[in-house]
Amino acid sequence: MARKADPTAPSGILIVDKPAGMTSHDVVARVRRLARTRKVGHAGTLDPMATGVLILGLGKATRLLTWITGETKAYLATMRLGATTATEDAEGDITSARGCAALSDAELEAALAPLRGDIMQVPSSVSAIKVDGKRAHALVREGVEVELPARPVHIGCLASSGEPRQTTMTINEADAARDIPVVDCDLVVDCSSGTYVRALARDIGEHLGVGAHLTALRRIRVGAFALDEAHPLADLEEIARTHEESGATDRPPLPIMPLNDAVRAMFPELVLNERETELFAHGQAPRRQGGELEALREQAGEEPIAVIAADGVTVMGLAHIVNDAVKTILVFS
Structure with missing residues (x-):
């Protein structure tokens, strides 16, 4: 017998400021518990290292997620030039450490310019794209070499934000540790759905001949929904905790954007x-x-x-x- 719909179940959009160290699925699981409903989904995965805007749909609004996923996105990223990793971000093992002793504004701009506009991008091999029925990232972890075909994406903005910073990075090798010179660059990225910011860093590093990986990534916008509307997960858990401690037995008053408001904003x-x-x-x-x-x-x-x-x-x-x-x-x- 089909379960009857709960008329009190929440329906709308919840914009979460995802913390580092959690998967998008982890956040969905937490919100299911907080909102006391199973019908929760997300619109576009953020890597565990990444933070920022994660759009969740609850109830009827889960039917909106297809369109939200396809919206343009904006990021703040920090790229480290001089070393590459297996995952193209700071969580992976170092695969090469050529170092980067210096970087001029002109050199950086020459590497950024070809990546703007409509381009063909080879996705990151550590991605959720399926290859023969298995996720690419799972194959990489198994030691399988994954080659993904390039696909069209649009980069509306790719720009340096602030001056590049010269620093050093410690590389642990079999016999000893050594320091190499690296350059950290902050970037602003506005791009189409399906763009991999890690892959942008990879391609910039290859253009400059020194290699690169991401050390930080923060999503600041998904379509019409921006970071200033996002709620830290800790704040949502505090709302639920306070509500429960007050003796209330109904659902906690989470800041869910009603379905009507969400659709009309989009x-x-x-x-x-x-x-x-x-x-x-x-x-x-x-x-x-x-x-x-x-x-x-x-x-x-x-x-x-x-x-x-x-x-x-x-x-x-x-x-x-x-x-x-x-x-x-x-x-x-």
């Missing part, structure tokens, strides 16, 4: 009349033509449109324009 709107609202509830898309249809097409392009009920507030679902008609994508029942 997509242009189409407000229905009373009759269209009734029909859309059964999946029938509204009819638009002429100048009204063209105005919608200009706003949305190929992106979805938020379909709003006649009350002007309630989000009914999503639609898009196909040829010369509005077509239903999904209905939030």
